[in-house]
Amino acid sequence: MTSASGHRRRVVHPGAWWMWATAMAVAIATTTNPVLLALVLAVVVLTVVARRPYAPWARSLRLYAALGAFVVVSRVVLHVLVGMKTSDTIVLPLPQVELPEWARGITLLGPVGLGGLVGAFLEGLRLATMLFCFGAANALANPKRLLAATPPAVRDIGTATVIALSVAPQLVESVQRVRKARVLRGDARRATRVKQVALPVLHDTLDRSISLAASMEARGYGRRAERPFVTRFVIGLLMLGGALLTCVGVYGTMQGFGAEGVVSDVPWWTTAPVLVVGIVASVVGVAFAGRSMRRTRYRRDPWGLLEWAVVACGIVTLVAVRTVLEDQPDARNLSVSPLAMPVVPLWLPLALVPALLPAFFTPEPERPRRTSAPERTLDDAAPGRDARALRGAIS
Numbered sequence: 001m002t003s004a005s006g007h008r009r010r011v012v013h014p015g016a017w018w019m020w021a022t023a024m025a026v027a028i029a030t031t032t033n034p035v036l037l038a039l040v041l042a043v044v045v046l047t048v049v050a051r052r053p054y055a056p057w058a059r060s061l062r063l064y065a066a067l068g069a070f071v072v073v074s075r076v077v078l079h080v081l082v083g084m085k086t087s088d089t090i091v092l093p094l095p096q097v098e099l100p101e102w103a104r105g106i107t108l109l110g111p112v113g114l115g116g117l118v119g120a121f122l123e124g125l126r127l128a129t130m131l132f133c134f135g136a137a138n139a140l141a142n143p144k145r146l147l148a149a150t151p152p153a154v155r156d157i158g159t160a161t162v163i164a165l166s167v168a169p170q171l172v173e174s175v176q177r178v179r180k181a182r183v184l185r186g187d188a189r190r191a192t193r194v195k196q197v198a199l200p201v202l203h204d205t206l207d208r209s210i211s212l213a214a215s216m217e218a219r220g221y222g223r224r225a226e227r228p229f230v231t232r233f234v235i236g237l238l239m240l241g242g243a244l245l246t247c248v249g250v251y252g253t254m255q256g257f258g259a260e261g262v263v264s265d266v267p268w269w270t271t272a273p274v275l276v277v278g279i280v281a282s283v284v285g286v287a288f289a290g291r292s293m294r295r296t297r298y299r300r301d302p303w304g305l306l307e308w309a310v311v312a313c314g315i316v317t318l319v320a321v322r323t324v325l326e327d328q329p330d331a332r333n334l335s336v337s338p339l340a341m342p343v344v345p346l347w348l349p350l351a352l353v354p355a356l357l358p359a360f361f362t363p364e365p366e367r368p369r370r371t372s373a374p375e376r377t378l379d380d381a382a383p384g385r386d387a388r389a390l391r392g393a394i395s
Helices: 014-027 034-051 061-082 114-140 143-148 152-165 167-184 194-218 229-257 272-291 305-327 347-351 385-394
Strands: 090-092
Touching: 014 034, 014 114, 014 143, 014 305, 034 114, 034 347, 061 114, 061 167, 090 114, 167 194, 229 272, 305 347
Parallel strands: none
Antiparallel strands: none
């Protein structure tokens, strides 16, 4: 990104934003406290509004909000249909449908209690908040820069991941471009209809995919150097073994965050030590695999003190929230049977303060420069008076 003076403005590395968002998502992975979830949503929204760049793909947060709302509604509907009903205050006296013998244990419909309904809503809200955190990272970090920052050894996985993560931003950009074109053609009333926008958006997406594939092939993307069998075997063993050990370590570590009073039978040597060994083996395998792959990078994104500060804010928030929830077990989950008010310790809101700091000390996004009237094009014209003036000039 270049400023008006010709110097490239400092931009936060995309990996730093993703680590920050991941830490926020992990911090709320085992809680259904609605106050904590609402505070995390507020921190994420404020950070995105303050530091998202002026680009069409950065306006994808609304899609993630809609996806989160769909998750919450789906979770509540599933609880009403096949959820385990409790005998508390009945709010929906629905009839219970008898199922065949082979479907024993599944209850279809039935009276819905207030506690179960609130519990289903909070579980859906937790998942929606986690999705919203990753959507915030997608709005703050440029997907193309994220692809350029992936290690050479995992570039295929990185390419697939970046393409999957950039679906929502690309759709937002395509929809905005199609709607602007329809408004310029005098079709403003039907520019918001799904039937009138879906086909042009699909056509635009296919064209951009074909252009991207052609440009990657022209640049020799995907070429690999020949390596001996022993080297390939060692690298595969390190990466596969490291991934398996990491999974075992994560499972063993997460058992320590179980419910209060539940004694875990997982041995201690399958928790943190296995997790560390798995991560080290994976990193070593990726480093060795990347040595035999050469690729050039234009304007490599630096990783400096600013990125470490953003990551540190997320990690400090994660540790602080986990510590508060461990000291106050009643604040982790909302009591739904019987239904009670959420417990909010004083230190819980303060634990989220470090996560909000990147919204202030990171560089502000550069505002787009306005072009003069003779240099403006149809793509730069805004719907309304400017669009009508351009249409009159063209006709």
